[in-house]
């Protein structure tokens with residue numbers, strides 16, 4: 462399979478030329494302020510003109526999900542026309558059932574065009590676009606063979622897809638894992654329809670797609686604000702927090718957002734989020750894991766640091782029914798995932814400063830939690846995020862989990878005087894807070910370490 466075959470992957474014009482044509486002034490704040498920003502258009506064009514850029518940094522990937530008609534394409538178009546300095550490759554994942562991803566990997570029909578990159582279209586600002594109808598992972602792999610042509614990847618999933626398998630595939634595919642890095646999962650919701658979509662029961666009693674998409678989100682874009690009034694928007698925000706208390710929520714019209722919210726956030730790589738979030742004024746914390754219920758647009762402006770301190774040692778739980786419209790319910794109350802175990806909700810467990818975690822024990826516990834012990838069925842645990850104080854380390858650690866895959870990475874050093882607490886967030890259904898808390902406490906390092 463020659464997926465890099467130029468005949469199968471036609472590129473009308475070398476993208477380096479397109480990038481060179483883009484004015485250097487296009488390089489925006491986002492590229493300049495983010496510590497791990499890929500080269501801006503100017504530098505990339507210069508590099509491409511001389512030698513291929515050294516393959517040092519993995520290419521960040523933003524995953525865009527959302528219900529049918531919520532505004533995903535509108536967002537992609539905004540990204541492709543806005544000035545942010547990235548050359549984006551866009552992958553449209555048009556699979557109705559994302560389980561097909563795995564199947565497509567296994568059996569690829571003989572004689573069929575081996576390249577999943579069905580079409581490449583050059584866009585005005587030098588971006589490229591391809592359509593992967595059958596096999597997202599394979600499409601990404603062949604995309605990566607042309608990695609000198611772009612420095613950012615957007616994946617737009619179909620409106621009916623559970624984004625979980627796509628997100629975790631980015632971590633598990635051997636070829637991909639070193640060349641790309643998941644940066645952010647964005648879920649676009651339609652202000653007019655999201656409440657009905659969240660409440661829509663599935664015949665099998667399972668979690669519907671809208672709930673899954675909200676549960677997986679790092680960032681929720683509450684789009685089509687022109688179609689709802691203030692009261693309705695507040696109610697929607699409350700419901701979204703009821704499912705996912707950790708995602709930031711940004712209201713928008715036609716997805717016209719500050720792209721620093723969703724591009725190169727560094728949320729999965731520890732320590733970079735602070736700069737990006739602060740720059741965007743989103744009220745985020747040092748890591749995506751740590752900005753709790755106040756990080757949404759409605760509550761933005763509060764000092765995340767202060768907020769986190771207030772939460773030290775305090776366990777919270779969020780799980781409202783989709784019908785629950787009282788935003789107050791989603792902030793402070795222990796609102797019953799135990800009593801209503803089938804609703805998707807968020808369980809947050811904090812450890813006060815002075816209680817450092819033993820990393821080996823934590824990993825062992827997460828392994829058993831996700832794969833064995835039934836504390837939370839892995840299929841019901843959508844996301845795990847955490848800011849960790851690890852025994853014997855002067856560095857913060859960041860935990861990110863999507864489905865049964867998780868990763869702990871070392872972040873920046875704790876600042877002098879900073880409260881070295883830990884906070885873990887579990888998003889899923891049938892979560893048993895007591896069992897999770899007990900399991901986590903068993904991972905504490907012995908007091909003398």
Ligand SMILES: Nc1nc2c(ncn2[C@@H]2O[C@H](COP(=O)(O)OP(=O)(O)OP(=O)(O)O)[C@@H](O)[C@H]2O)c(=O)[nH]1
Pocket residue numbers: 527528529530531532533534535536619620684685686687688713714715716
């Ligand atoms: N009123 C209103 N319409 C919007 C807004 N944003 C997008 N739309 C419209 O909503 C429709 C759907 O937007 P798309 O961007 O195509 O949504 P999508 O999520 O890509 O849709 P699918 O590909 O069907 O999943 C289009 O007609 C848009 O013009 C908004 O903020 N307000």
